[in-house]
Amino acid sequence: MTGSPRSSGRALYRADQVRELDRRTIAAGIAGFALMQRAAAAAWQELRAAWPEARSLSVLCGGGNNGGDGHVLAALAAAEGWVVQRVALKPVEDLSGDARLAADMASAAGVGLESWRPGLALEGEVMVDALLGTGLSGEVRGAFREAIAAINASGRPVLAIDIPSGVHADTGAELGVAVRASRTITFIGDKLGLHTGRAPALAGRVVFRDLAGAGADAPATVTADMTPAAWLLHRDMIAAALPPRPRDAHKGDAGHALVLGGAPGFGGAALLAAEHAARLGAGKVSLATAPEHVTACLVRRPEVMVHGVRGAGDLGELPARADMLVVGPGLGQGSWGQAVLQAALEAGRPLVVDADGLNLLANRFTGLRRDDWLLTPHPGEAGRLLGTSAAEVEADRPAAAAELQRRHGGTVILKGAGSLVAGASGLAVCPYGNPGMASGGMGDALSGILGALLAQGLSLETAARVGVMVHALAADMAAAAGGERGLLAGDLASCARILVNPTMGE
Ligand SMILES: NC(=O)C1=CN([C@@H]2O[C@H](COP(=O)(O)OP(=O)(O)OC[C@H]3O[C@@H](n4cnc5c(N)ncnc54)[C@H](O)[C@@H]3O)[C@@H](O)[C@H]2O)[C@H](O)CC1
Ligand SMILES: [K+]
Numbered sequence: 401m402t403g404s405p406r407s408s409g410r411a412l413y414r415a416d417q418v419r420e421l422d423r424r425t426i427a428a429g430i431a432g433f434a435l436m437q438r439a440a441a442a443a444w445q446e447l448r449a450a451w452p453e454a455r456s457l458s459v460l461c462g463g464g465n466n467g468g469d470g471h472v473l474a475a476l477a478a479a480e481g482w483v484v485q486r487v488a489l490k491p492v493e494d495l496s497g498d499a500r501l502a503a504d505m506a507s508a509a510g511v512g513l514e515s516w517r518p519g520l521a522l523e524g525e526v527m528v529d530a531l532l533g534t535g536l537s538g539e540v541r542g543a544f545r546e547a548i549a550a551i552n553a554s555g556r557p558v559l560a561i562d563i564p565s566g567v568h569a570d571t572g573a574e575l576g577v578a579v580r581a582s583r584t585i586t587f588i589g590d591k592l593g594l595h596t597g598r599a600p601a602l603a604g605r606v607v608f609r610d611l612a613g614a615g616a617d618a619p620a621t622v623t624a625d626m627t628p629a630a631w632l633l634h635r636d637m638i639a640a641a642l643p644p645r646p647r648d649a650h651k652g653d654a655g656h657a658l659v660l661g662g663a664p665g666f667g668g669a670a671l672l673a674a675e676h677a678a679r680l681g682a683g684k685v686s687l688a689t690a691p692e693h694v695t696a697c698l699v700r701r702p703e704v705m706v707h708g709v710r711g712a713g714d715l716g717e718l719p720a721r722a723d724m725l726v727v728g729p730g731l732g733q734g735s736w737g738q739a740v741l742q743a744a745l746e747a748g749r750p751l752v753v754d755a756d757g758l759n760l761l762a763n764r765f766t767g768l769r770r771d772d773w774l775l776t777p778h779p780g781e782a783g784r785l786l787g788t789s790a791a792e793v794e795a796d797r798p799a800a801a802a803e804l805q806r807r808h809g810g811t812v813i814l815k816g817a818g819s820l821v822a823g824a825s826g827l828a829v830c831p832y833g834n835p836g837m838a839s840g841g842m843g844d845a846l847s848g849i850l851g852a853l854l855a856q857g858l859s860l861e862t863a864a865r866v867g868v869m870v871h872a873l874a875a876d877m878a879a880a881a882g883g884e885r886g887l888l889a890g891d892l893a894s895c896a897r898i899l900v901n902p903t904m905g906e
Contacts, residue, residue, distance in 0.1 A: 409631050409632040409633050409634035409637070409828075409831075410590050410608065410631070410632040410634075411589070411590065411623065411631060411632075412589075412590050412592040412594075412628055412629055412631065412632055412829060413589035413590065413623075413626070413628055413629050414569065414570045414591070414592055414593075414629045415534040415569035415570055415591065417626060417628075418588055418589040418591065419534060420626070421588050421622050421623060421626070422435065422588060424622035425588065425611075425622050428622060432465075432497070433498045433501055433502070435588075435611060436465060436468050436469055436472055436498050436502060437472055439469050439561070439562075439587045439609075439611060440469045440470075440472030440473040440502075441472075441476065442587070442609040442611065443469060443473050443528070443559065443561055443585050444476040444477060446559065446583065446585045446607055447473075447477075447526060447528070447559050450559065450582070451525070453525075454482075454524075454525040454526045455481075455482055455483065456482055456483035456484070456523065456524045457474075457477055457482060457483075457484060457485070457525065457528055458485040458487065458522040458523060458524030458526075458527055458528065458554075458556075459471075459473060459484065459485070459487065459528035460487045460489065460516070460522075460528070460529060460530060460531055460547050460551065461474075461487065461489060461503070461530045461531070462490065462530060462531040462532050462533075462544065462565070463490035463494060463495060463499070464499055464532075464535045465497070465498055465499050465533065465535070466530050466531065466532055466533030466534075466535065466561055466562055466563075466565075467489070467490070467495070467499055467502075467503075467530050467531065468495075468497075468498050468499035468500075468501070468502035468503070469502075469530050469561045469562070470486075470528060470530025470561060471486065471499070471502035471503045471505070471506040471511075471530075472502045472505070472506065473528060473561075474486040474506050474511050475505060478506075478509065478510070478511045479509065483523075483524070484511055484512070484524075485512070485514065485522065485523050485524050486511055486512060486513050486514065487514050487516050487520065487522075487547075488503070488513055488514070488515055488516065489516045489531060489543055489544060489547055492504070492507070492513070516543055516546075518546050520550065522550055522551070522554050522556070525556060526556060526557050526558075526559060527554050527557070527558040528558075528559050528561065529548075529551055529558055529560040529561060529565050529579045530561045531544055531547060531565035532544065532563070532565035532566065533561065533562035533563050533565075533569075534562065534563065534591075536563070536565070536568065536569070538575065539575045539576035540565070540566045540575055540576045540577050540578075544565065545576065545577050548565055548577050548578065548579050549577065551579050552579065552580050557582040557583075558580065558581045558583075558604075559582065559583050559584075560579055560583070560585075560603065560604075562584075562585070562586050562587055562591075563584065563586065563591060563593070563603075564578050564579040564580070564599070564602045564603050564604075565578065565579045566578025566579060567579075567593060567594070567598065567599050567602055568597075569591045569592070569593040569594075570591070570629070570796075570798065571592075571593050571597055571795065571796045571797060571798060572592075572593040572594065572595065572596040572597025572598055572599035572797065572817075572818060573593075573597050573794065573795050573796065573797075574597075574598040574602065578598065578602050579602065580601075580602050580604075581603055581604045582605070583604045583605045583607060584603040584604060584605070584606050584607070585607045585609060586607070586608055586609075587608075587609055587610070587611050588610060588611055589623065590606070590608040590632065592629045592798060592827075592829065594606050595632055595818045595831055596797050596798065596816075596817065596818030596819075596820055597794060597797050597816075597817060598817070599817075599818065600817045600831075600833075601817060627826075628826075630798065630826065630827035630828060631826070631827070631828045631829070632828075632829050632831055633821075633828050633829060633830050633831065633868075634831075635869055635873060637866060638866050638869055638870060638899055638902065639903075641858060641862050641865075641866045642900055642902075644903065650683075651683035651684055652683055654682060654683030654684075654855065654856050655683050655684075655724065655854070655855025655856050656682070656683060656684040656685075656686065656722045656723045656724075656855060657674075657677045657684070657685050657686070657722060657723070657725075657851040657852060657854070657855040658685075658686045658687075658718055658719060658721075658722035658724070658725050658726070658749075659673045659674040659677060659685065659686070659687045659688070659689075659725075659726045659727075659847075659848070659851065660687075660688045660689075660709075660715075660719075660725060660726070660727040660728075660740050660741075661673065661688075661689060661726075661729040661730045661731045661756075661757075662687070662689030662690055662730040663690055663730060663731055663732030663734065663736045663737050664690045664692060664732075665732075666690075666731070666732055667689060667690070667692070667693030667696060667697070667730065668841065668844075669729035669755065669844040670687060670729045670844070671687070671689075671693070671696070671700060671701065671704075672729065672841050672844035672845055672848065672889050672890070673726050673729040673844045673845070673848035674686075674687040674701065674704045674706075674848060675700070675701050675848060675893065676845045676846075676847075676848025676849050676851075676852065676892070676896070677726065677848040677851040677852045677855070678701065678703050678704055678848075678852070679848075679852070679893040679894075679896065679897055680848070680849050680852030680870070680893075680896055680897065681852050681856055682852040682855040682856065683856075684705065685703070685705065685851075686704070686706075686718060686721075686722060687704050687706045687707065688714075688718055688740070689706065689707070689708070689709060689730075690708065690709065690710075691708030691709070691710060692708075693706075693708075694706050694707075694708045709740065711736060711739050711740075712739035712740055712742060712743040715743050719743060719744060719747030722749060723749065723854075723855050724749055724752075724854045725744050725747060725749050725750075725751040725752070725851075726754070726847050726848065726850070726851040727740065727751055727752070727753055727757045728752075728753050728754035728755040728756055728757025728758060729755050729843075729844040729847055729848075730755070730756070730844075731755060731756040731757050731760070733760055733763075733764075737756055737757075738760060738764060741757055741760050741765065742765075745765065745768070749772075750772040750773065750774075750854055750860065751773050752773070752774045752776060752847050752850045752851055753773055753774070753775050753776070754775075754776045754844070754846075755843060755847075758775060758776070758777050758781040758784070758785060759781060759784060761775075761785065762781070762784040762785045763784070768808065769807065769808050769809040770808070770809050770810055771809050771810055771860075772810060772860065773808075773809070773810040773811075773860075774810055774811050774812075774813065774854070774860055774863065774864055775810065775812045775813070776812075776813045776843065776846060776847060776850065777804070777813075777814060777815065778814075778815045778843065779793040779794050779797075779800075779814070779815075779816055782800055782801075782804060782814055785804060785807075785808070786800060786803060786804065786807075788800075793814070794816070797816065797818070797820055798820060798827060800814060801814040801820040801821075801822040802822050804822065805823065810823075810860060811823040811824070811864045813846075813850075813864050813867075813868055815843065815846070815868075817833065818830065818831070818833075819833065819868045819872065821861070821864045821865050821868060823860065823864060823865075824861065825861060828865050830865075830868040830869055830872050832869060832872035832873045832876055833871075833872035833875055833876065834872075834879050834884050834887075835884055836875060836878075836883070836885065836886075836887030837872070837875045837887065839889070840889070841888065841889030841890070842871075842875070842889050842892075844889060845889040845892050845893070845896075846868070846871045849867045849870055849896060850863055850864065850867040853866055853867050870896050870899045870900060871892065871896065873899055874892040874893075874896040874899060875887060875891075875892060875895075877895040877898070877899075878892055878895050
């Protein structure tokens with residue numbers, strides 16, 4: 401099955417696109433202030449649902465419309481008898497437009513207003529972050545830094561309005577300092593920067609509201625002709641991409657994956673990749689690795705056909721007999737690894753390139769571009785491929801992933817919090833995973849999972865999108881069972897198998 405990737409899940413936009421959606425919505429006849437009232441009402445509803453026992457809140461309002469949302473929410477809470485501490489980061493007289501209208505309306509409704517000052521005690525049971533939204537530009541400045549620190553030090557649950565203040569709406573980067581939210585409610589267009597980079601650690605649970613009203617004034621219709629910046633992947637896509645096996649299936653139907661790696665002294669990585677390729681359903685798996693690893697591999701995984709390879713000359717017809725290749729786990733960058741990578745590149749098969757295979761593409765086999773490969777860099781490998789640093793990659797992950805795909809073709813998976821998949825049909829974000837995945841061997845497991853999916857006939861992009869979700873969801877399942885600390889790549893295979901056999905237990 402090689403269908404084109406289905407973009408299931410939610411559309412994600414950049415801040416400039418959301419501002420355009422705001423503009424169109426207002427042009428469609430919903431006044432900006434009405435939109436602000438809808439946003440605040442949605443936030444107020446979410447707050448009560450999340451913390452039903454609370455009866456007091458502290459809302460910190462910035463100088464723009466994000467702050468305006470906060471002023472309206474304060475009035476809604478006060479009208480229901482809550483104790484409301486409303487704190488302004490900018491004097492009301494400096495506000496303009498809808499934000500000023502909102503601040504004045506709350507004051508007219510009798511809601512108290514304090515000016516932020518260092519050391520101000522925040523007394524609410526719930527903190528509401530209405531400091532900065534899509535208007536954030538540059539590192540967080542001045543009193544906003546102190547206010548964000550005070551929210552984070554409060555020890556209370558935090559609801560972030562639209563975006564946790566300090567997080568970049570397009571990249572998910574933390575601009576100096578950022579609110580750590582329990583929950584974020586975002587409006588009109590879900591933001592790409594809420595699902596990758598630092599955001600998964602800062603946004604808490606992300607709730608999206610399009611603020612559509614009933615009938616014709618539904619703002620959601622204004623997104624009709626706007627190309628999303630990315631798609632938020634959803635686990636439902638996994639079952640849709642993996643058709644059930646025919647009753648009369650034989651192992652040839654599920655493809656033959658060849659893993660090439662495990663230079664002298666690096667045996668484990670290649671074996672992990674081969675094991676996951678077998679566990680995720682490749683019909684046959686071969687492993688070409690240094691001769692010293694053959695016995696250990698046979699003992700560990702006799703289903704994998706292991707070949708001791710002293711150099712590329714020993715590969716023979718192996719690459720030609722496989723349907724797809726995984727090259728890189730434990731490859732090393734010495735003469736063994738270079739020769740094996742060269743042979744893999746010349747085999748004319750779809751291939752996954754990972755780990756030292758990527759490092760060799762960056763520093764020796766440079767400038768290559770193919771339509772039939774899947775590159776799987778972590779930020780450090782991505783930096784080496786781009787000629788920048790890991791920090792620069794993390795400062796704008798979507799741009800880095802898109803640039804790698806533009807330069808090298810095929811599909812690129814930029815691993816990390818909120819893994820990104822950049823393919824011919826655009827960008828997709830994986831919303832699953834946990835910090836327990838930051839351990840040796842996790843990348844090898846992913847390359848094996850991808851190999852299995854490609855061997856079974858998924859298209860490059862669909863295999864990448866399904867593979868990152870299976871990998872991350874398996875890690876979430878394993879962490880739920882035994883914790884994130886000490887989570888090992890070997891813990892994933894049994895969970896991953898369940899995810900690719902969704903009809904189990906029916
Ligand atoms: N009708 C609408 O547009 C709706 C908007 N919504 C909310 O509005 C914000 C976007 O509002 P905007 O006024 O464009 O910007 P912000 O309020 O996010 O911030 C601008 C504000 O912050 C100051 N500022 C900017 N960068 C920094 C910085 N690095 N350090 C300190 N201060 C900074 C700037 O000077 C301005 O005072 C959107 O997120 C929504 O929350 C409604 O929700 C829907 C309707
Ligand atoms: K905010």
